[in-house]
Amino acid sequence: MNRRNTIQRRLVADAVRVLDHPDAETVYEKIVQEHPHISKATVYRNLNLLAEQNEIGKISTAEGADRYDCRTRPHYHLRCRVCGKLFDTDANFDRPETLLKDTNGFTIEKLNAEFIGICADCKEKEAPH
Amino acid sequence: MNRRNTIQRRLVADAVRVLDHPDAETVYEKIVQEHPHISKATVYRNLNLLAEQNEIGKISTAEGADRYDCRTRPHYHLRCRVCGKLFDTDANFDRPETLLKDTNGFTIEKLNAEFIGICADCKEKEAPH
DNA sequence: ATTTTAATTGATAATGTATATCAATAAGAG
DNA sequence: CTCTTATTGATATACATTATCAATTAAAAT
Numbered sequence: 001m002n003r004r005n006t007i008q009r010r011l012v013a014d015a016v017r018v019l020d021h022p023d024a025e026t027v028y029e030k031i032v033q034e035h036p037h038i039s040k041a042t043v044y045r046n047l048n049l050l051a052e053q054n055e056i057g058k059i060s061t062a063e064g065a066d067r068y069d070c071r072t073r074p075h076y077h078l079r080c081r082v083c084g085k086l087f088d089t090d091a092n093f094d095r096p097e098t099l100l101k102d103t104n105g106f107t108i109e110k111l112n113a114e115f116i117g118i119c120a121d122c123k124e125k126e127a128p129h
Numbered sequence: 130m131n132r133r134n135t136i137q138r139r140l141v142a143d144a145v146r147v148l149d150h151p152d153a154e155t156v157y158e159k160i161v162q163e164h165p166h167i168s169k170a171t172v173y174r175n176l177n178l179l180a181e182q183n184e185i186g187k188i189s190t191a192e193g194a195d196r197y198d199c200r201t202r203p204h205y206h207l208r209c210r211v212c213g214k215l216f217d218t219d220a221n222f223d224r225p226e227t228l229l230k231d232t233n234g235f236t237i238e239k240l241n242a243e244f245i246g247i248c249a250d251c252k253e254k255e256a257p258h
Numbered sequence: 259a260t261t262t263t264a265a266t267t268g269a270t271a272a273t274g275t276a277t278a279t280c281a282a283t284a285a286g287a288g
Numbered sequence: 289c290t291c292t293t294a295t296t297g298a299t300a301t302a303c304a305t306t307a308t309c310a311a312t313t314a315a316a317a318t
Contacts, residue, residue: 062189105249113242120234
């Protein structure tokens with residue numbers, strides 16, 4: 001026996017698909033509206049399990065909670081420092097080792113990267129024309 | 130009156146200069162050996178203050194505790210996923226916006242990035258020739 | 259269909275990292 | 289030397305996440 005198909009698991013997977021780069025808390029709050037018995041621990045567990053099995057993506061970030069993503073192919077994000085929203089980018093870091101002249105014997109496996117700035121909406125609100 | 134020159138502050142600044150990309154805990158443990166009265170809160174406070182005033186660098190990371198750096202000019206790091214050590218790189222991300230074709234109205238202010246892999250020492254230990 | 263089993267759940271405690279609080283202390287201006 | 293207030297130490301609190309464990313339940317075995 002291996003992985004079971006629980007409703008909680010389906011609910012978590014569905015929520016990640018519907019929401020836009022949600023964190024665990026946001027996934028929980030969405031599900032709990034319709035299924036008030038679900039536990040936050042179950043949400044965390046399933047987010048991790050689905051990410052390990054590559055059914056969803058996990059975005060670990062330097063600040064604030066981890067985010068989850070219905071896209072599973074590696075890609076990079078812009079984070080608005082005002083509203084916190086994530087935006088997908090077209091950045092191509094497929095060969096991160098090419099970004100360095102000297103790796104000093106270090107074997108590079110991947111690049112964790114996140115662009116920080118301010119999104120169009122927040123810019124507009126800060127300085128409306 | 131503004132910023133005061135406390136011994137605790139000097140101890141924290143010195144520890145960051147002596148240690149190699151330490152986290153707050155490591156700074157605390159170094160100082161507490163000679164100054165057993167220092168509080169961990171003081172270490173955190175001074176690390177943040179020194180970083181704000183650009184006397185040390187702060188490296189916020191997606192995993193584990195923040196690290197501090199005697200180098201203050203922006204630069205990027207390699208993190209060994211085995212031993213956790215950080216290594217300085219020669220990566221140049223001075224104009225992160227040039228890495229994207231389309232920014233969709235987003236204003237990019239900086240790029241948070243960290244190369245992940247395995248360092249020469251840990252590679253050697255895993256597969257000694 | 260019923261039993262068996264182990265994966266999963268819910269509730270909650272515990273962890274790790276960091277900040278907030280606040281009375282006591284002390285750096286440095288006058 | 290006195291006074292002001294930045295700073296400290298001790299501790300509580302915050303926050304995100306994982307660990308624990310008895311109870312439940314999906315699905316395999318009978």
